[in-house]
Amino acid sequence: MRSGLGIIVLLKQVPDIEKVRFDVETGRIDRSSAPAETNPFDLHALEAGLQIKEKFGGSVTVISMGPRQAESSLKDALARGADRAILLTDPRLAGADTIATAKALAAAIRKLGEFDLILCGEKTVDGDTGQVGPEVAELLGIPHAAYVCEIRKITHEWIKVVSDMGDKYLYELKLPALLTVTRELNSPRLPTLKDLLRAKRSQVEVWTADDLSEYIPLDQLGFQGSKTRVVKVVIPSTEHRKGIILGGDEAVEKIGRVILSEVLGK
Amino acid sequence: MSRKGVLIYAETMGSEIHPIAFELIGKARELAEKLDLEVWSTILGYGITDKAAELIYHGADKVYVYDDERLRDLHVIAHKSALVELAKEIKPEIFLLGATPWGRSLAPRIAAALDTGLTADCIDLQVDENGELVQIRPAFTGNILAHIKTSSRPIMATIRYRVMKMPQRDPSRKGEIIIRKFNDVNCDGIKCLGKVSERKVSLADAEVVVAGGRGLKKKEDLRLLEELANLLGGVVGASRPLVEEGWISKDHQVGFSGNVVKPKLYIACGISGSPQHLAGMRDSGIIIAVNSDPSAPIFRHADYGVVADLYDFIPKLINFLQKLKH
Numbered sequence: 001m002r003s004g005l006g007i008i009v010l011l012k013q014v015p016d017i018e019k020v021r022f023d024v025e026t027g028r029i030d031r032s033s034a035p036a037e038t039n040p041f042d043l044h045a046l047e048a049g050l051q052i053k054e055k056f057g058g059s060v061t062v063i064s065m066g067p068r069q070a071e072s073s074l075k076d077a078l079a080r081g082a083d084r085a086i087l088l089t090d091p092r093l094a095g096a097d098t099i100a101t102a103k104a105l106a107a108a109i110r111k112l113g114e115f116d117l118i119l120c121g122e123k124t125v126d127g128d129t130g131q132v133g134p135e136v137a138e139l140l141g142i143p144h145a146a147y148v149c150e151i152r153k154i155t156h157e158w159i160k161v162v163s164d165m166g167d168k169y170l171y172e173l174k175l176p177a178l179l180t181v182t183r184e185l186n187s188p189r190l191p192t193l194k195d196l197l198r199a200k201r202s203q204v205e206v207w208t209a210d211d212l213s214e215y216i217p218l219d220q221l222g223f224q225g226s227k228t229r230v231v232k233v234v235i236p237s238t239e240h241r242k243g244i245i246l247g248g249d250e251a252v253e254k255i256g257r258v259i260l261s262e263v264l265g266k
Numbered sequence: 267m268s269r270k271g272v273l274i275y276a277e278t279m280g281s282e283i284h285p286i287a288f289e290l291i292g293k294a295r296e297l298a299e300k301l302d303l304e305v306w307s308t309i310l311g312y313g314i315t316d317k318a319a320e321l322i323y324h325g326a327d328k329v330y331v332y333d334d335e336r337l338r339d340l341h342v343i344a345h346k347s348a349l350v351e352l353a354k355e356i357k358p359e360i361f362l363l364g365a366t367p368w369g370r371s372l373a374p375r376i377a378a379a380l381d382t383g384l385t386a387d388c389i390d391l392q393v394d395e396n397g398e399l400v401q402i403r404p405a406f407t408g409n410i411l412a413h414i415k416t417s418s419r420p421i422m423a424t425i426r427y428r429v430m431k432m433p434q435r436d437p438s439r440k441g442e443i444i445i446r447k448f449n450d451v452n453c454d455g456i457k458c459l460g461k462v463s464e465r466k467v468s469l470a471d472a473e474v475v476v477a478g479g480r481g482l483k484k485k486e487d488l489r490l491l492e493e494l495a496n497l498l499g500g501v502v503g504a505s506r507p508l509v510e511e512g513w514i515s516k517d518h519q520v521g522f523s524g525n526v527v528k529p530k531l532y533i534a535c536g537i538s539g540s541p542q543h544l545a546g547m548r549d550s551g552i553i554i555a556v557n558s559d560p561s562a563p564i565f566r567h568a569d570y571g572v573v574a575d576l577y578d579f580i581p582k583l584i585n586f587l588q589k590l591k592h
Contacts, residue, residue: 138375146342169340174456229414243565246573249582
């Protein structure tokens with residue numbers, strides 16, 4: 001019988017959304033305007049994986065798909081306590097929509113072999129879709145729970161979680177299973193300086209599309225394998241807002257009248 | 267030859283239909299006229315058969331009903347299996363679900379099983395000059411709007427709650443109700459052990475939201491906002507820091523990682539306006555911002571900006587409204 005649990009955490013590197021700027025004309029993101037960071041939701045998934053490993057033994061493998069520089073997010077995950085890190089990077093994987101992304105990740109997970117639990121954030125701050133996690137679960141034919149805000153209990157056979165769908169529901173999932181987690185689940189640890197130095201020397205394994213070809217036809221991946229295409233991007237205008245700035249006591253009366261006429265209909 | 271259709275999934279809450287279902291039918295009706303399609307709906311649950319007529323009254327031509335005890339709970343594999351089987355058989359051109367947490371958990375599994383494209387959290391669907399469907403959705407925490415086309419069929423999308431118009435109910439409308447059998451699938455992987463807690467407020471349904479942020483000095487000061495909210499028949503919202511401080515429950519959180527709201531009136535008190543907050547409220551009807559910092563980003567997204575200390579301004583506003591209301 002196996003002693004520990006095989007845990008996989010899916011991470012994505014994203015631009016720091018609080019700082020990022022967009023070109024209003026083209027709708028393109030100005031990547032130089034913001035540093036890259038690990039998708040904040042995914043850090044909660046990693047923390048959950050590390051806590052389970054600490055309790056049960058086993059290992060945490062982090063997988064990311066993205067450009068070469070996403071390696072820094074994987075090194076950060078190693079510093080926080082992950083055991084193994086794999087970067088899927090290849091121009092043939094680029095431009096993937098959620099289904100093509102999920103296929104690449106599912107193929108990588110198949111290649112890794114046995115696992116018990118897959119964890120990822122509820123969504124990313126750039127794509128905002130929340131679709132990749134459940135799609136990976138479907139492709140692997142395993143159960144999933146989304147918006148997990150609490151892990152109640154875990155054994156080698158099953159996990160009990162609370163899923164926040166407005167109302168909260170308790171689910172029991174047979175392992176292997178996939179969870180997408182919310183920020184309420186835990187507080188991610190910070191790596192110590194010693195951890196960071198150790199991680200700097202550690203290796204991130206780099207896989208290309210060829211490494212996945214045994215598990216998925218390559219025309220199903222990347223831009224070529226995507227079923228959806230972004231045909232246009234626009235920056236939502238704030239011009240329709242009146243932008244009237246008020247101060248002092250005249251503001252009280254003005255705002256009061258706006259509320260009364262437009263909202264209370266008086 | 268049989269007609270083609272737009273299929274919408276009618277989400278249920280217990281034995282009630284979630285209002286998003288009617289909004290989806292309204293939009294599907296509009297698309298159906300432009301693309302010469304029928305509007306099909308499906309409803310799954312237990313003891314819901316008598317609700318099917320409501321979907322027809324709101325604009326569906328056909329309703330596929332799965333009424334089975336095994337579909338009572340929000341069981342993602344059971345519901346997915348039934349919907350995948352239905353979609354494979356009736357082959358909709360377009361398949362829409364609500365972008366509720368449940369819809370956003372369920373739809374990706376269906377899309378992966380059907381190997382088709384899925385667009386998340388759309389705020390509009392349009393038909394372009396080539397007669398192709400364009401799906402419009404916010405991305406980058408609401409900083410951009412992406413226009414998306416899908417090359418595979420069905421075109422699948424989840425649609426944000428309360429952005430599409432509610433269609434008129436017409437009880438004289440006729441349609442076809444088709445009772446379907448839920449074929450047994452292996453659902454052992456997941457057991458729903460019941461509801462742990464119910465949401466106390468529904469911010470998404472509120473007409474007025476009075477929200478507080480870091481400008482509040484202590485938890486008790488939320489009462490001030492509550493007083494204003496009560497006066498306006500609204501509810502209290504909060505930015506993420508207040509929820510993370512434990513001042514108020516997550517039900518009240520407005521923002522990318524909380525609730526997306528679209529009230530008639532949004533009053534932001536002591537909220538600076540981070541991108542993650544703006545993503546949750548930028549589509550509100552009228553936005554009023556109260557902040558002592560004149561350079562707070564929230565002012566750029568407000569119809570009315572009040573540069574003032576909220577502790578001075580809000581009590582005066584309450585006082586003014588009370589006087590005028592009587």
